[in-house]
Amino acid sequence: MGGSRSRKRKATGHQAPGSDADGEGAGVDRISDLPDAVLGEIVSLLPTEEGARTQLLASRWRHIWRTAPLNLDYDSFSRDDEGPDAAVSRVLAAHQGPGRCFSAPASVIGDRADAWLQSPALNNLQEIALHSLDRRSRTARPPATVQPPPSAAFRFSDTLLVFTIGDCHLTDDITRAQALHFPKLQKLALQRVSISEPSMHTMIAACPALECLLIKDSGGFHCVRINSITLTSIAVSGCSDRAEPRFEQLVIENAPRLESLLTLDSFECSIMTAPKLEALGYLTCHYGTKISFGSAPFDSAVIRQLSVDRLATAACAVKILAVDMDALSLDAVLDLMGCFPCLEKLYIQVMILLC
Template identity: 55%
Template sequence: METRSRRRKLAAVQAPAPAAAEAPKPKSALEDQDPSLAGADGGAGDSISQLPDGVLGDIISLLPTKEGARTQILASRWRHQWRSAPLNLDHLWLCRERNNLDAVVSRILAAHRGPGRRFSVPVYHLVGDRAATADAWLRSPALDDLQELDLCSFSGRLPFPPLSPQPPPAAAFRFSETLRVATIGECHLPDTTAQLLHFPKLKKLELEGVHISESSLHTIIAACPALECLLVQSSFGFYCLRINSISLRSIGGRFDKLIIENAPCLERLLQLGSRHWHPHISVVSAPKLETLGCLSSNYRDILAFDLTVIQGSRVNSLTTVVRTVKILAVDMDALSMDVVIDLMRCFPCLEKFYIESVGPGKTSSCRYKHKNLTSSLDIRLKTIVCRYYRGIKSHVDFATFFILNAGALELMTLHVNQEHYNEEFFGRQRKMLQLDSRASRGAQFHFAPNDPHRYDIDFCLHDLDLADPFERKDPGEFHALL
């Protein structure tokens, strides 16, 4: 008995103590407010839902319109976020039919408390028999403090605009004190309207298909003291645009005549011409200009930098070289080494060179001209992109010239049509391009397929502030020559 009792006591001493009840984890403040944030194991829910309301609102406002509204079904924490987040209302994400668009836009504006971040709708949809509806939209509290207004031009999803452009609704200009980005398309901006406009915070402006006088165009630019990006597409009613701006960093568009008189911050001049558009562009003072194109040097284009003139397919009166330009894009119908060499002399500090050539090549008037350039021409190019490369003699001469002479070259990409994108073509080019004798031992050489749907270099407003607006993501498929 005594032995049995002693054994029991000994076992009780050796046995582990009963586990203490685990103290419940304290709830976070978010979980206390919204139990749906707790995970199945009682821990915190998804990390995105734990972000502050202001951050969630910014995320929602950057989503396409439908996706932003659908965040309400994610969890109870998200349920009311969309209604108070800055509204992003873009007609392209809503519906295809005009009548449905009216109903959907009206319903969204009625449900949203504001403020507004972006409002996008075709401008011609706001005039005529829709004027009263449009006026109600633009005066809605949901658009208060609007930052981006996109009264865009024709959209394939909606009926064609009227033949005669109409002025935009007056209510569209109630946001002038808060707008930072504005696109105006397919309308008439009369002088009386332009004289009254003032956009103190506007940084980006696009005019597309706008009828505007020369004096009104200059008035609007002067009324935007913070303007950094200006894009003018297919607009009419003026012949010459003169730029005197201390804030502009990028200008794009197609002009009959563009004169940069004083632009101390200007860095980019874009989409200046094409094989079918021959503008006159003069730059008097732009000390920070680094990106230029797309030039069409086969026609009667004139590009003047003080006394530097590129005219036709040759560089004439080359008394001043342009040392600030580092990125250049050129569109040639017929690739000519004479023109290329003249461009290298005119822009001696180029680092990136984009060139397109869809026509037949040209034989150099000075066959051995390039052989004596290495001592007089300091080629600093790091990137060369040639589109529509066909392996014909002028194209091979172009590529070989830089392969043999560009000592700083890092990457050459040759875009070819699909019929040339094969091993047989690549093998012939390896022999013709003399890659083993390249001046830059670390350079890479790639073939990439051309984009069959890409005809011209076109830009949208938001491309204008990119460090390199001509840089396109190459197709995932490419073939390395080395």
């Protein structure tokens, strides 16, 4: 017995003072035995400040954070004594590794963002989130107060996988000057963005690997046409309080891999070619809501304000449908189900008015 216990203690290696005599692992630092690359990935998942504090754990950890992929979130320094601007500058000056994610409110960083985004600490950045200051608010700011995005954000066009643009004005001059091309971009989100219709289509076309597209509370364009062999998910909503042209029409001309389409406003939506579309919503009873399936005018299904106008063809791929109704109507539900013969799940949201 004594010999086996001795061998067991020897095999465990890093045994801290105070561990039990049987070598059960109490007080043993197993994490520090992991390779640097694995530790770097773990540290990169922590909030920015907490990741930096891992340098204080032990001499073994001092270089890990500085060389780990950097996730830099401006909001995480909101309570920092020296202020978020100084904290971000300090982190960028200290970090030596590649960049992974840079997140900051578009409306507060101003000209500082160009200097930050030019930092070598953010080289090979994979994700940029220039988000709205109040992420929960749906009220768009007046177009006159919206600034162009920092030009340095486009220097990562070859490495970006995720790009979120919020509270920005993407002018035609910007889209032309940047010669937009994002060969690896998989997710694009435009939130409270002012952009013209030609520039919108230019930006989408510049993303040949795009899988997910979000257009939220944006304006400056009336119609968005989708021709993409890679898109699998689209979510759109307009904004009613803009003085500029309002987003009201979505046309899916060719999207062979599209699986999910979510619209959160009264839209006119035309789905010409989307053979794999399985999830669709919300269909609403609001004025201006119209959805059609099929490319030929007289060989399509048309649903207007939850009422089936024409049913020349059925949307056979749709398995999940979400409906928004002012009052529950069984007749309207049964009418809709005739358009979706392969339906497996139906979600109904009913508006309840409290007097």
